[in-house]
Amino acid sequence: MAKYINTGDKDTRSGFGAGLLEAGRQDPNVVALTADLKGSLKMDAFAKEFPDRFFQCGIAEANMIGTAAGLSLNGKIPFAGTFAAFATGRVYDQVRMAVAYSEANVKIAASHAGITLGEDGATHQILEDIGLMRMLPNMTVINPCDYNQTKAATIAAAKHNGPVYLRFGRPSVPNFTSETEEFVIGKAYKLSDGKDISIFATGHLVWEALLAAEELEKQGLSADVFNIATIKPLDIESILNSVKKTGRAVVAEEHFIAGGLGELIAGNLAIKYPCPIEYVAINDRFGASGTPKELMKAYGLDAEHIVNASLRIIKK
């Protein structure tokens, strides 16, 4: 299988910060807002370089979303940044009416998504945000896998006309995608070619999927591995082509099963190409405190669980 090199662990939120700065340099209409989380979202560099285009909203997320929608009317491209829990659940109605229904060109920058937020615990570990956001008409949902891709996705989101939910995380994780590749919204990135199983992963689980494929290779099995960096619109064609070849799929994500990528893919395949599927995701329970690594293991979100799910399904 294709080999991927970790060029050094980095957090995806720093990828967002770097992408925001770059997008701001490319387009003077890019503006940014935060709800008292400038540092956490690595927006300092943008705020320093473009002080007139950066808006501190205080701990008032609802207003931040509305203000971003208003800014977008004037041709501005606002990135509204806060933790994923507060960027979705707390302001769902604002995102729904002022952004999605109104087709406002707002980019919701959602950091600290999922269980790898870690020690702060379940209050802050949203695991249903993908579901919430993908249910909204007009919303594009992007969940990049590493620093480089988050940076590229941020730049792509700025160029895309329409509401975007951009999901990323807190911990340092392997950085292995191309530093120079442009991000294409709506494209499923094929990382490895195989015939025995399709593994569709998103976000932090993409690296784990690659590790799982290496392990499967040792056992004489080859995996078709995809990075589903855009969840909506879903690249169903690439997914279908893969399962038509392998006949089975594992979907791995740092999210609840309910509303997640797995359900989305399964729902599509149920109609277009029914085949056995396993989920590597969290089933109907809240997160907890711990280190990201501990939590990923405890909640079954790592390479080992992807391997086990693959073997279960291959043996069926």
Place this chain on the structure above:
Amino acid sequence: MNDITKLKEIASQIRRDIIRMVGMAKSGHPGGSLSSTDVVTALFFKVMNHSPQNWERTGAGRDMFFLSAGHMSPLLYSALARSGYFPIEELATFRKIGSRLQGHPATDTGLPGVYEASGSLGQGLSIAVGAAVGKRLNNDPNTVYVLIGDGESQEGQIWEAAEFAYHHKVNNLIAFTDWNGQQIDGTTTEVIGPDELDKKWSAFGWNVVVVENGNDMSQVLDAIEKAIAFKNKSEKPTMVMLKTDMGKGVDFMEGTCKWHGKAPNEEEVQKALAQLDETLGDF
């Protein structure tokens, strides 16, 4: 004919439109629409720099008006149509399937004059604040106007927006509160107090103009003049508090919450129309 007489005539026709639209749709919100008719008439037909025939959603180079209390959609639609944004005949489609005149204002129908959807309360002030900041960034000297309800001001997001607008010195924003003291479940003080809204806005650092009779056209115009003067000399945003009567202009609808979201039947429509002069011709 002086401005005030003319504006009063337009307001009368808009009130007729509101009653007829809600009556024909057999649903909608006449109460607040009628209490806010005078200020909206003043804005659309005298105060605002706008281009109804050449509307663009960016609002660039023009004043912008946001209706945060989206249930007053009959008022907004009538004001838009009567000032030339779209044909007045379209008012007859209000709330009907396939209409651009949705129950609450929407952008996806392509109706000129609607910048953002509204109806879920408490959001429009934030949106207007954002639009005002956008104008500032674009060196656009025009003004952003927004109308909110007093009941709506129970939403926390209103006060988030108030803080932001004060902190970021959003002085190209002029907001209006339809202070009619009524909401669905009763008077605003019965539902949830306190009712000293003007003091709240002052405490949040805004310029506040209180209008003792927000249904008196000359008082409304004076207040807007004061607000515009504030815009030119103050760093603060301005709130104009309009003491109004819910249901203004139709005696059996006045001063009660009963007509917040209830349509008059045919007989009631005729009774209401008998009290409102047809000045510009019904749609």
